[in-house]
Structure formats: structure tokens, C-alpha cells
Amino acid sequence: MNNQIRTTLLLAVMTGFIVWIGGLMGGRGGMVMALVFAAAMNFFSYWFSDRIVLSMYKAEEATPGQAPELHEMVRDLARKAGLPMPRIYVIPEEAPNAFATGRDPDHAVVAVTEGLLRLMDRQEIMGVLAHELGHVKNRDILIGSIASTMAGAVMLLANMARWSALFGGVRSDDEGGGGMGGIGLILTSILAPIAALLIQMAISRSREYLADETAARLAGGPDGLSRALEKLGAYSGRLALNARPETAHMFTVNPLSGSGLMSLFSTHPPLDVRIAKLRGVPRDPGPGGGKNRPPEKNENIWDRLSG
Template identity: 45%
Template sequence: MNVVKTALLLAALTALFGVVGYWIGGSGGMLIALGLAAATNLYAWWNSDRLALKAHRAREVDARTAPELVGLVEELARRAGLPMPRVYLIDNPQPNAFATGRNPANAAVAATTGLLRVLSREEVAAVMAHELAHVKNRDTLIMTVSATLAGALATLAQFGFIFGGRERQNPLALLAMMILAPLGAMIVQMAISRAREYDADRIGAEICGNPLWLASALEKIAGGVSRTVNQDAENHPATAPLFIVNPLKGGAIDGLFSTHPATANRVAALVAMARESGMGAPAASAAPAPGPWGGRRSRGPWG
């Protein structure tokens, strides 16, 4: 059902291309726009991961340049039954992370330097496990393609506003198109992203072995996002749904225009999952001790 829903949402994004093309150039414009949508889909299939990584100036690391992080991801990938993804670091003070790639064999996970400074080893493991859950569910392709489509649609709408078209005699219609088309794309993109975060939280908690680690990590990341501007994310807002927590300022509200469910709701679901597993402690009292990025490690699968 989730696959069908996602296919319908991506079809809706493609249809928006046709609508905007019709507004700009009638039936001929619609055909051109649909052709552009098809080309964008094809391009995004092969290049969306590189575009997302480049937008955030991520640099690839290995066992020599980032042994702790790479070793952690390698162990998590083994636990998840996945090929080892490429690992990237983003030099950004905001704690956050995302995954990208068209399939598990071509996946990449990226963490900010802020994430490694703020979180313990167990919390970093939980975050990376969440990203690997997206890889395992093949969410990464859907989310990066939708980000590329949304960005291209916004550009197309702006092009129509600047150069006009069949509605050039009605500037209000063009202005409405420039606002409503990207807004519609954003809503569709959010529907794709929000539906997948709870699943990735659940599977990520299973991979790392403790839902409370991820609950604690989400609270710390959300707090860091509220205090730190991620300028690259602000410059490329279509990539926001890729991140574990919405990196855009003011984006943590669990409403129509949020790319993610509310952090409090996600934490509550993880705490409930922990209780069902017999752990029972609330996230706040079970926060892991600082790890290799901050001192002593706590006991557990990663201790």
C-alpha cells in the first residue's frame, strides 16, 4: 500500500509539471513540461544522490579519515543486512544527517560535524541506523527524486512568471501559479516524507538495538536545529525531507507545512516501542552517556 501511495504522489508531482506547462504555453507547453518532467525523473534516477551531497558540500570519508564513524556505519550495515554505503561528512554546526542513493548498492549516508559533536556514540549509531532504514526501505530514491522534481517545478513556475505565456495578459494568474505550483509540490513531497519517517524510526531502532537511543538523539537534534541555521538547507529547501529532522528554521511544527512528523510524536512512539520491548524507561532518563565524540560510553550493543 505504501508503494502504491508513493507512486501516486510521484505521479501527482509529474502532473503538476503538465499543469504549469499548460498555464505557460497551452497544450504545447503542457507536452513540453511533461517531457521535462520525464527527463528530470530520468536524470534524478541517476544523479539525485550526487546533487543532494553537492548541495550540502558533503565530503566522502573512509576508515583512514573518519575511523569511528565509518566503523560504526559498517557494523550497522552488517546488522541490517545491507551493503556498506558510502559515508560523508558535512561541515555544518547544525546536528543532522540524511541518506541518499537510488538503491542499497549505491547508497550514501551523511552526517554533519555538529551531529558528531552533540551526540553520544549510541545516539550517532541510532541516527545512522535510521538512515540505513531508509536505505533498506528504498526510501532514498523516492525522497531524492521528489526533491529534484520539486526543485525543478519551482524553477519552471518562476520561469513562467518571468517570461509569461498564454496567461501573460493576467499577471495575477501568473503570480498565483508561481506561488501555488511550488506549494502543491511541497505538500506532495511532505506527504511522501512524513509517511516514511515513523517506519524508519521503528526499523532504525531495531537495527541499533535500543529505541531510547534514537528518542534521545531526536530530542538533541531538534534542539540543535532550533538554535542553529543550516544555510545550505535554507538555500536548497527541497532537500529538507531527506534529513532525519527538518533542517529549516521554524519547520518543527507538526502541521500541513512540516516535512516531518513532530519530534515529540516520534519520541513518544519510540518510548512506547521501548516499553513494549521491556525497557520501560522514559527517553529523558535513559539518554546514553557521551561516547567517543564526548567521553565515556554507556553499556549495550555498542559498549
């Protein structure tokens, strides 16, 4: 299924959730208002989802003059991938991570945290950047950005439904016929965010493996990204990223990953499985492709950006 069809289906399903919740809250009138709200969200999520997500994380654009090495790495990878040069943003967070957003490759953005630049060596950063450009090349970024915006809208309406039920603002059964009442609203307010999360999970998990494989080929081998994933997994337990649940699927590694039952709702495949699959990707046979380089310290990249 191509991403245009997937995006259309996602918008249709999310719109259905929003209209359903609106009907429970206000009958036919609520459904009409929810449909108008969903149409507005569809418009804004298509044209402005990248700005919305970047503003959530207070990301600032890094110019070539501010971060020459970072731009050089992204430019080299974009050239290998046959992509336009994306804009580069830096997120003021200590936890290492990254994501890509935008409605198409011509309007793509790659955002990295300060912690990624500080805690990873050059080859590992290249691996993470290549993974995010893999999402751009595979045209995952629009559906991921729309999923985050629409999931946020569903969660907002679910919270409104919960408060409406608690304070008696529930439509009577004769307003729209067959209403579920307060208990139904409370159940909906619980189930709707879970349904939104399951949609995010279905979108994200199947695409992470492909982005990892694309990254290994762009970077000339899997070593950088596989080492980066190991580090990201280790740091995620020590450095918390102040992430929003509706955007968790966009990051290289899930910033909200849990264990046990919560792992069933993870937006990403298990890290150990991703690393094992990566290490099975053939190395680039070209000149110097896939050869191990000694780890490099990153102070120069970070110092030039922050100085």
C-alpha cells in the first residue's frame, strides 16, 4: 500500500474518531461541529504539521554558519539519497534523539537534540541522520506528522468527553437517538486515545525497519546506526526526553518506551530486533564503504553549534 493511500486512510479513520466523539458529546449538532473541526485539523495537519511539531519541542533552526559539520553530514547523505537538502533544527534536550518531519522531501526538516550532538561520535550521528533521511526518502514523514497532529486532536476531544461526562454535559438519548450516556462517554474518552496510539503504532513499526535498512546503505554500512541505537537505548533509561505521547512515533527511538505490558503499545519495534536486522544488512562494496572508522569525539560539532 503506497503512502498516499495510507495517508488518506489515516485521515479518514481519525476524522471518524473525531466525529464519533462529537456525536456522543452533542448529538447531531456535535457531529457537525466535530466534522468542521476535523476538516480544519486535516488542513492544518497537512500544511503546518511540521511547524506544530517543531514548536512543541522549542526547536531552533541551525544555519550552515552555526553548524557547518552538521550541515556537511546531512548534505552528503541527502546527495547520496537523491534528496533536496532539508532544513536542520536543534532541540534543546539533553536526551539523545532525532526525528524528521515535513509534507514531502522538498519541505523536509531533520531535527536533532543537543544530547545527540554531545553524546554520539561522528559515525553514530551519521547513522541517525541517515535513518531520518531514510524516512524522508521513503515518504514516511507526512503520514507521521499527520498522525501526531490528529492523534493530539483525538486526545483533546477525549479529555473534553471525559469532563463532559463528569459534569453532566451529556446529550440525552432523544437528541440524536441511541446515545450511550455518561458511561459511554467515559469509556470513549479512555478508548479513543488508545485507538489513536494503535494507529500510530501500526504506521510506525512497519516503517522503522525500512528506514534502518535505507540508513545502512546511505551511510555505507550498519555500524554507525547500530551503535547509535545501542547508545540511544542505554541513555533512554537515564536521560528523560520531555516528549509528547502523540509524537513518540516520530523519533529514531521511542522516547516513552516501556517494558512488560507497555511494550505492546510501543510505537517502535524492539531495539534488539532492529539492531540484529541492521547487522544483517550487507556492507557497501564501494570504495571505503562500510569500513569501520574509529569513534570520534564530538566536542567540535557541539562547540561550534553552541558557541
